[in-house]
Amino acid sequence: MTTTRSVLADQATDFPRWFQDVIAKAELADNGPVRGTMVIRPYGYGIWEHLQSAMDQRIKATGAANAYFPLLIPESYLRREAEHVEGFSPELAVVTHAGGKQLEEPAIVRPTSETVIGEYMAKWIQSYRDLPLLLNQWANAVRWELRPRLFLRTTEFLWQEGHTAHATAEDARAFATRILYDVYRDVMVNILAIPVVPGRKTRRERFAGAVNTMTLEAMTGDGKALQMGTSHELGQNFARAFDIGYLSSDGQRELAWTTSWGSTTRMVGGLIMVHGDAAGLRIPPLVAPTQVVVLAVRDETIEAAQRIAADLTAAGLRVMVDDRTDQPFGRRAVNWELKGVPIRIELGPRDLAANVATVVRRLRDSSKEAVNLADLTREVVGGIEADQTHLLDEAARKHAARTTAVNTVDEALEAAPDGWVSLPYDEVGEEGEDRLGAAGISVRCLQRPDGSLPTEDNEQGLTAFAARSY
Amino acid sequence: MTTTRSVLADQATDFPRWFQDVIAKAELADNGPVRGTMVIRPYGYGIWEHLQSAMDQRIKATGAANAYFPLLIPESYLRREAEHVEGFSPELAVVTHAGGKQLEEPAIVRPTSETVIGEYMAKWIQSYRDLPLLLNQWANAVRWELRPRLFLRTTEFLWQEGHTAHATAEDARAFATRILYDVYRDVMVNILAIPVVPGRKTRRERFAGAVNTMTLEAMTGDGKALQMGTSHELGQNFARAFDIGYLSSDGQRELAWTTSWGSTTRMVGGLIMVHGDAAGLRIPPLVAPTQVVVLAVRDETIEAAQRIAADLTAAGLRVMVDDRTDQPFGRRAVNWELKGVPIRIELGPRDLAANVATVVRRLRDSSKEAVNLADLTREVVGGIEADQTHLLDEAARKHAARTTAVNTVDEALEAAPDGWVSLPYDEVGEEGEDRLGAAGISVRCLQRPDGSLPTEDNEQGLTAFAARSY
Numbered sequence: 001m002t003t004t005r006s007v008l009a010d011q012a013t014d015f016p017r018w019f020q021d022v023i024a025k026a027e028l029a030d031n032g033p034v035r036g037t038m039v040i041r042p043y044g045y046g047i048w049e050h051l052q053s054a055m056d057q058r059i060k061a062t063g064a065a066n067a068y069f070p071l072l073i074p075e076s077y078l079r080r081e082a083e084h085v086e087g088f089s090p091e092l093a094v095v096t097h098a099g100g101k102q103l104e105e106p107a108i109v110r111p112t113s114e115t116v117i118g119e120y121m122a123k124w125i126q127s128y129r130d131l132p133l134l135l136n137q138w139a140n141a142v143r144w145e146l147r148p149r150l151f152l153r154t155t156e157f158l159w160q161e162g163h164t165a166h167a168t169a170e171d172a173r174a175f176a177t178r179i180l181y182d183v184y185r186d187v188m189v190n191i192l193a194i195p196v197v198p199g200r201k202t203r204r205e206r207f208a209g210a211v212n213t214m215t216l217e218a219m220t221g222d223g224k225a226l227q228m229g230t231s232h233e234l235g236q237n238f239a240r241a242f243d244i245g246y247l248s249s250d251g252q253r254e255l256a257w258t259t260s261w262g263s264t265t266r267m268v269g270g271l272i273m274v275h276g277d278a279a280g281l282r283i284p285p286l287v288a289p290t291q292v293v294v295l296a297v298r299d300e301t302i303e304a305a306q307r308i309a310a311d312l313t314a315a316g317l318r319v320m321v322d323d324r325t326d327q328p329f330g331r332r333a334v335n336w337e338l339k340g341v342p343i344r345i346e347l348g349p350r351d352l353a354a355n356v357a358t359v360v361r362r363l364r365d366s367s368k369e370a371v372n373l374a375d376l377t378r379e380v381v382g383g384i385e386a387d388q389t390h391l392l393d394e395a396a397r398k399h400a401a402r403t404t405a406v407n408t409v410d411e412a413l414e415a416a417p418d419g420w421v422s423l424p425y426d427e428v429g430e431e432g433e434d435r436l437g438a439a440g441i442s443v444r445c446l447q448r449p450d451g452s453l454p455t456e457d458n459e460q461g462l463t464a465f466a467a468r469s470y
Numbered sequence: 471m472t473t474t475r476s477v478l479a480d481q482a483t484d485f486p487r488w489f490q491d492v493i494a495k496a497e498l499a500d501n502g503p504v505r506g507t508m509v510i511r512p513y514g515y516g517i518w519e520h521l522q523s524a525m526d527q528r529i530k531a532t533g534a535a536n537a538y539f540p541l542l543i544p545e546s547y548l549r550r551e552a553e554h555v556e557g558f559s560p561e562l563a564v565v566t567h568a569g570g571k572q573l574e575e576p577a578i579v580r581p582t583s584e585t586v587i588g589e590y591m592a593k594w595i596q597s598y599r600d601l602p603l604l605l606n607q608w609a610n611a612v613r614w615e616l617r618p619r620l621f622l623r624t625t626e627f628l629w630q631e632g633h634t635a636h637a638t639a640e641d642a643r644a645f646a647t648r649i650l651y652d653v654y655r656d657v658m659v660n661i662l663a664i665p666v667v668p669g670r671k672t673r674r675e676r677f678a679g680a681v682n683t684m685t686l687e688a689m690t691g692d693g694k695a696l697q698m699g700t701s702h703e704l705g706q707n708f709a710r711a712f713d714i715g716y717l718s719s720d721g722q723r724e725l726a727w728t729t730s731w732g733s734t735t736r737m738v739g740g741l742i743m744v745h746g747d748a749a750g751l752r753i754p755p756l757v758a759p760t761q762v763v764v765l766a767v768r769d770e771t772i773e774a775a776q777r778i779a780a781d782l783t784a785a786g787l788r789v790m791v792d793d794r795t796d797q798p799f800g801r802r803a804v805n806w807e808l809k810g811v812p813i814r815i816e817l818g819p820r821d822l823a824a825n826v827a828t829v830v831r832r833l834r835d836s837s838k839e840a841v842n843l844a845d846l847t848r849e850v851v852g853g854i855e856a857d858q859t860h861l862l863d864e865a866a867r868k869h870a871a872r873t874t875a876v877n878t879v880d881e882a883l884e885a886a887p888d889g890w891v892s893l894p895y896d897e898v899g900e901e902g903e904d905r906l907g908a909a910g911i912s913v914r915c916l917q918r919p920d921g922s923l924p925t926e927d928n929e930q931g932l933t934a935f936a937a938r939s940y
Contacts, residue, residue: 030590030593032539032540032542032586033540033543033544033547033586033589034540034542034543034544034577037540037541037542038538038540039537039538039539039540039586039590040537040538040539041537042535042536042537042605045535045536045537045538046535046536048538049536065512065515065516066512066515066516066519067509067510067511067512067515068508068509068510068515068518068628069502069509069510070502070503070504070507070508070509070626071507071541071579071610071612071626072502072504072507072563072579072612072625072626073503073504074503074504077503089570090569090570091569092568092570093542093565093567093568093569093577094565094566094567094568095563095564095565095566095579096564096565096566096567097563097564097566097576098562098563098564098614099560099561099563099614099616100559100560100562100614106567107504107563109541109542109565109579116502116503116509119503120500120509123500135512139610140541140609140610142541142542144568144569144570146569155542156540156541156542158538
């Protein structure tokens with residue numbers, strides 16, 4: 001472990017630097033050449049691919065279909081919805097020249113596809129029969145970032161953005177809520193092993209143009225909050241701006257009700273920040289590009305390592321063999337810890353002679369156990385399933401331990417630097433949000449006492465979760 | 471069929487217009503708001519998703535890993551390889567303003583990621599141990615098109631671009647060739663049912679900076695050629711420009727040998743142009759978003775239609791029920807023909823009474839057969855497998871029938887307007903290419919007499935394939 005500690009900043013004293021170090025040393029990503037952009041390296045992209053696949057399956061299960069809208073949007077589109085452009089204009093990247101000359105109308109590199117999708121929804125929707133229209137897009141988007149941070153806030157990011165149109169407010173609300181719980185929360189909790197807190201954003205934290213923004217918030221290893229995904233009810237605001245209307249079954253022209261919802265490569269940042277430890281990354285097995293690495297300690301154990309790997313692969317696991325026996329064993333072991341591979345199997349000549357392999361469980365404090373070769377596949381398959389659950393339980397315990405229930409804004413100001421606080425929202429209000437904000441603390445979300453989401457503004461008796469945030 | 475014919479231009483007399491009509495009426499894509507861009511609608515994107523998944527699996531099987539590089543590239547990067555920028559500069563889209571002000575250095579919206587990937591390869595590769603480095607990226611790219619055409623040539627397109635670095639010229643050549651055959655040709659032939667012709671590009675048709683461009687060419691329904699994918703050996707040209715070097719096992723500094731290879735949303739255009747007929751689209755079953763549609767003719771057959779659909783879905787097929795019994799049956803049937811769904815099952819009250827369903831095979835001239843309900847799933851599963859093969863056989867027959875072997879450039883000029891010609895390349899040369907070019911005909915590719923690919927320029931005894939092209 002000594003070697004690892006020397007290549008990573010201390011997690012307890014400089015968490016942001018530790019985060020950067022893990023990303024670099026585990027070969028997850030690099031800074032891109034244009035400021036704020038990111039190169040996602042194969043190991044980082046592998047995590048994203050598994051995450052994306054889990055998310056995509058669940059999105060399709062709601063009935064939404066993937067489509068693709070253009071990267072470049074005429075500048076005039078973004079002016080159409082005043083509130084929208086105000087939220088975005090300082091972040092826009094503008095193409096002024098193309099095809100060797102100046103464009104008559106500049107084109108914006110999409111910060112979101114909301115406006116262009118609105119335009120086509122208006123065209124495609126004619127009657128109530130065309131509703132609901134449920135669209136999703138996997139794409140890149142660009143928002144110029146002043147304080148970029150890899151994965152969390154990059155000038156270009158990858159994401160899915162969903163946009164739907166419905167006949168009634170109830171349908172729109174039900175769909176936006178379904179996305180929050182059945183898609184986003186399900187992936188975050190059951191795939192990423194992150195115990196996210198669902199809630200409604202306060203009016204000031206709401207997405208520009210939305211009538212309700214629902215969020216899922218994670219707690220990072222340094223006790224801050226990280227917004228992991230949001231789902232918005234847009235009421236009829238957006239439909240009005242883009243003229244998304246339909247003929248009802250009794251022949252009346254009506255405005256549609258729309259939603260939008262997005263989740264990004266930021267989730268990979270969340271995974272690092274929630275599960276990482278002093279030795280580096282710890283990847284939930286379900287999204288780990290490599291779930292098991294088999295280390296041949298010496299040349300004479302390479303063949304056996306390959307046989308073990310073949311058995312584990314046949315059992316459905318993603319397995320790699322490390323046969324770089326010309327490199328120091330300790331350095332290789334530490335490197336796999338840094339990369340957060342859930343299970344490492346070490347195979348030396350003495351192990352082989354005793355008919356065992358040493359199984360190291362990264363997600364259980366790297367505990368070691370000699371396992372009989374005959375039981376190895378069964379033990380590893382069972383172990384990796386248990387480790388996925390263990391990771392979630394561990395994160396949930398930390399989350400609970402670092403959340404303090406307080407009664408007033410003053411108490412919140414005192415307690416929040418150490419983690420999250422929960423407090424009665426009736427005690428906060430707009431004024432309380434100002435005071436918290438001045439101290440760098442924001443209300444992350446609101447819940448009803450039973451943990452469910454309020455659907456209207458200014459409901460009494462709500463619980464607010466407040467914290468510093470990324 | 472009358473209705474369909476009226477909504478589509480005549481395929482025989484105006485193929486390009488027919489192509490446009492099919493894309494619009496089958497709801498595959500729309501023109502985007504910025505000239506030359508494309509909105510890929512769910513039905514078109516569904517085809518792309520199946521195609522992409524087949525391609526991605528095969529790319530990963532070669533050992534290449536996916537990564538993601540930034541959309542925006544500093545202008546100076548593109549100047550680094552002179553030949554490269556010359557090939558691209560009139561096509562570039564340039565971001566001059568971002569974050570509310572003018573950028574110090576303009577950023578180019580990637581026309582390809584070659585330069586930025588080269589930069590990072592140089593950084594990541596230190597020693598022979600780091601080779602081969604096999605990278606692939608799924609992304610969008612922008613090249614300003616003067617004569618855009620949906621799917622075939624759009625200002626923005628989706629693609630995969632692969633970039634690899636190797637220790638020797640032989641390794642690089644073997645890998646580029648493997649991509650051509652085991653990835654691209656396999657997908658095009660066995661998934662898209664398109665009998666592509668592999669070959670080497672002539673010097674003038676070669677990718678800027680490549681020492682060898684290998685291509686796969688399809689024949690469209692109007693007898694032209696469509697380039698479906700290319701794989702390039704870049705020699706050491708690119709490695710020299712980007713300083714991609716490595717320390718060999720005996721400690722010498724060496725330059726790497728690189729390859730690049732790409733395939734795009736153009737393949738969807740190829741699918742339409744190769745398989746479409748007067749009634750519209752015909753989709754190969756393996757990439758069909760809907761493989762079987764079950765049409766309830768009347769309300770009283772909806773329930774039975776749903777049961778049939780459930781059985782077919784359980785058998786692993788992608789199935790839809792059309793229960794829009796308030797719309798004319800004929801119009802619905804024609805619409806599914808237009809959309810190219812491989813198998814349509816019609817279920818009317820008389821069918822039900824006779825315990826049969828009418829199976830219509832779109833890929834077999836919409837032949838109809840009454841099938842006993844008890845045999846339906848088996849018949850449809852078997853039928854759809856046979857239809858995939860049938861579609862390829864049919865396309866191969868047409869391809870062969872419309873390829874004329876000639877002996878001279880004069881004969882080629884005479885025969886080419888009706889389809890492809892094959893002729894001895896020794897008869898063509900640079901001068902012959904000029905003469906063909908003046909008549910709008912290009913040499914699509916070169917093969918050895920046995921159909922294999924020549925690996926060096928100016929080899930004698932090659933066969934040239936020439937045609938008009940898209």
